[in-house]
Amino acid sequence: MTAQINKSVTKLPESQIRHIMELGHRMEGVIPLWFGEGDEPTPDFVKQAAIEALNEDKTFYVPNNGVPELRQAIAEYMSTLYGRSIGIERITVSTSGMHGIMLAYQTILDPGDKVVIVGPIWPNAVHAAEVLGASAEIVPLRETEGEWKIDLDMLFDALGNGAKALFINSPNNPTGWMAERAELEAIFDFCRKRGIWMVCDDVYARLVFDGRRLAPSVTELAEPEDRVIIINSFSKSWNMTGWRLGWITAPADLLLSMAKLTEYNIAGPTTFVQHAGIVALRDGEAHVERSRAAFEERRDLVYRRLSALNRIGMVKPKGAFYAFFSVEGESDSLALAKRILHDAGVGLAPGTAFGDVGEGYLRLCFAASPALLNEAIDRLERVLA
Numbered sequence: 001m002t003a004q005i006n007k008s009v010t011k012l013p014e015s016q017i018r019h020i021m022e023l024g025h026r027m028e029g030v031i032p033l034w035f036g037e038g039d040e041p042t043p044d045f046v047k048q049a050a051i052e053a054l055n056e057d058k059t060f061y062v063p064n065n066g067v068p069e070l071r072q073a074i075a076e077y078m079s080t081l082y083g084r085s086i087g088i089e090r091i092t093v094s095t096s097g098m099h100g101i102m103l104a105y106q107t108i109l110d111p112g113d114k115v116v117i118v119g120p121i122w123p124n125a126v127h128a129a130e131v132l133g134a135s136a137e138i139v140p141l142r143e144t145e146g147e148w149k150i151d152l153d154m155l156f157d158a159l160g161n162g163a164k165a166l167f168i169n170s171p172n173n174p175t176g177w178m179a180e181r182a183e184l185e186a187i188f189d190f191c192r193k194r195g196i197w198m199v200c201d202d203v204y205a206r207l208v209f210d211g212r213r214l215a216p217s218v219t220e221l222a223e224p225e226d227r228v229i230i231i232n233s234f235s236k237s238w239n240m241t242g243w244r245l246g247w248i249t250a251p252a253d254l255l256l257s258m259a260k261l262t263e264y265n266i267a268g269p270t271t272f273v274q275h276a277g278i279v280a281l282r283d284g285e286a287h288v289e290r291s292r293a294a295f296e297e298r299r300d301l302v303y304r305r306l307s308a309l310n311r312i313g314m315v316k317p318k319g320a321f322y323a324f325f326s327v328e329g330e331s332d333s334l335a336l337a338k339r340i341l342h343d344a345g346v347g348l349a350p351g352t353a354f355g356d357v358g359e360g361y362l363r364l365c366f367a368a369s370p371a372l373l374n375e376a377i378d379r380l381e382r383v384l385a
């Protein structure tokens with residue numbers, strides 16, 4: 001039977017994070033810190049907007065690139081945030097960040113193309129390319145002098161060796177690495193000169209710490225016609241993971257292709273959800289800042305406590321909501337994640353879920369209450385002492 005289905009799909013690995021989660025669900029009292037989502041529900045003003053949209057019968061098909069009022073709201077939001085004029089003709093609404101990545105890849109990749117990806121990386125970036133018959137080459141971030149660093153020479157070597165596209169996620173899931181503006185300038189310049197597409201996953205752009213409010217982005221550098229596709233999502237900053245809503249900023253001449261692809265997949269995100277998105281952007285600034293500040297406090301708590309443990313090595317994350325740490329003497333992260341689950345009742349994601357370069361690390365999502373984080377770290381202390 002499997003011989004008859006798409007070979008790229010047969011080859012896809014199962015998610016190691018889900019594997020740990022399934023084991024954890026069979027146990028009592030597990031503290032689940034395996035997934036990447038906030039612990040709070042969607043704010044009331046967004047829920048209310050969806051209810052009103054339903055009552056106003058926003059229940060019909062809409063254009064494939066999205067409800068025009070939402071595209072306009074996104075264009076204005078992006079223009080204000082990045083101080084660039086970004087027009088509605090560059091905006092496509094997507095059914096989440098994951099769908100945005102798939103749409104971007106479907107638009108630019110042919111089977112056999114190579115995508116260079118800065119890793120460790122959240123698995124979809126790799127596997128979405130593989131689904132399309134493209135290959136992914138990881139260029140690893142390195143942990144040096146207490147920081148995650150990108151090696152630009154290594155990146156340029158990989159890109160220069162026949163890459164069609166670069167995928168870069170900053171702030172990064174799982175490491176919390178954030179590209180600095182000068183690094184992005186150098187990368188953008190290299191890609192632009194060689195006609196290499198950049199797919200930039202900016203879903204954590206607003207979740208940055210240490211006095212910053214916004215991560216550097218290629219959005220600030222690219223001209224409208226540059227080969228740059230920026231992926232954004234309502235999931236993380238507006239607590240809307242289950243709504244499945246995001247957007248893509250791309251050169252205007254890609255929009256027709258994206259509309260066609262959307263048509264043949266889903267014909268766009270749910271209509272009343274798109275209307276709620278308008279309100280999330282319009283009235284959501286206070287919420288975004290509140291969550292950012294809450295995540296920073298939790299980052300500080302987790303960093304202070306984990307880095308005080310003798311066997312744990314950890315870089316302080318600059319953005320997103322993950323602690324990515326190694327444990328001295330442990331080289332099999334899947335086995336370690338299972339042991340921690342059974343012995344401590346704490347659910348963590350093994351580093352290998354983020355590629356071979358993640359081996360030796362574990363990821364803890366700190367988007368949980370301080371009380372729960374403290375309890376989880378108390379338990380880890382007992383097991384890892």
Ligand SMILES: Cc1ncc(COP(=O)(O)O)c(C=O)c1O
Pocket residue numbers: 036096097098099122169172173201203232233234235241245246
């Ligand atoms: C780096 C990164 N990009 C994109 C996403 C996708 O988010 P969503 O599909 O919920 O918008 C995630 C979710 O964990 C992520 O970590």
